[in-house]
Amino acid sequence: MNVNGWIIYNGHLSGNKFLDFAEWFHEAAQKQGIETNLYKNNDLLTYLDDRRLSLIGGNSLPDFVIFTDKDIYLARQLELLGIRVFNPANAIAISDDKIATYQVLAQHHLPIPKTIAAPKIFPGSATVELENIRSIIDQLGFPMIIKEAFGSFGEQVYLVHTEKEMMDKVREIQERPFVFQEFIAASSGKDMRLQVVGDHVVAAMTRYASNDFRANVTAGGTMEAYQPSAIERKIAVAATKAIGADFAGVDLLFGPDHTPIICEINSNAHIRNMYDCTHINAADFIIRYISETLTNEGRS
Incomplete structure (x- = not known):
């Protein structure tokens, strides 16, 4: 070519x-x-x-x-x-912003945790006014996830157990966009990463952490090669298409009865860990997809 x-x-x-x-x-x-x-x-x-x-x-x-x-x-x-x-610029932008990601996924009726976007707080605000704090707790309960809209490798995701912990964390990150989110207890310390390319899942792995609710390998989790179910594959491909991406790493949580729930979509998911775990080089599939796409679009 x-x-x-x-x-x-x-x-x-x-x-x-x-x-x-x-x-x-x-x-x-x-x-x-x-x-x-x-x-x-x-x-x-x-x-x-x-x-x-x-x-x-x-x-x-x-x-x-x-x-x-x-x-x-x-x-x-x-x-x-x-x-x-x-990937296209808009797909990268949506993927990078977790609030935008959840909005698009909800619009497409794809499974996500119950999520409430925090009202915007401008820098320099002296106090945090959350008069509807009780309604947030009533909707999501404790433990609860607080997740910043922008972050990587699980470093901006927090688990809170009480109203005091919740408000302390809100005051700490109040100038940054974030969400309150349902904690999926069935998936605590474990999740799965599915690498999507075009219409296909080309590789997958599960990730486990023994001492953290997050399963990110960067945070110390371990990996195992995984054969996703048909519904897990379908959801991962649908999530990738929903944000307009050509390829992505889709993180799924294990919901009740192992029903898959979308945690995040990574438009630039690093592929070395996937290769180390599965011996599948996702880059080969991505380059082949790019070549075929350029041919179909008449750019060759």
């Missing part, structure tokens, strides 16, 4: 995790005869004036971009320049 692509990752984050993620795609593309170049997001500046928009940096514009970052403005600039971006 005679196309070339860019793989964009964040240049300001410490450690090699994000470069490693980009390199997986680069190597997968090489295996399939597709030329790609890696760029940091800060290597590419969005330029705007009253006559044009363009990019400062980079070589001639590519046929497609694999966007492994959350720099939404850069992703949109690339789309405005006519470049096919995987």
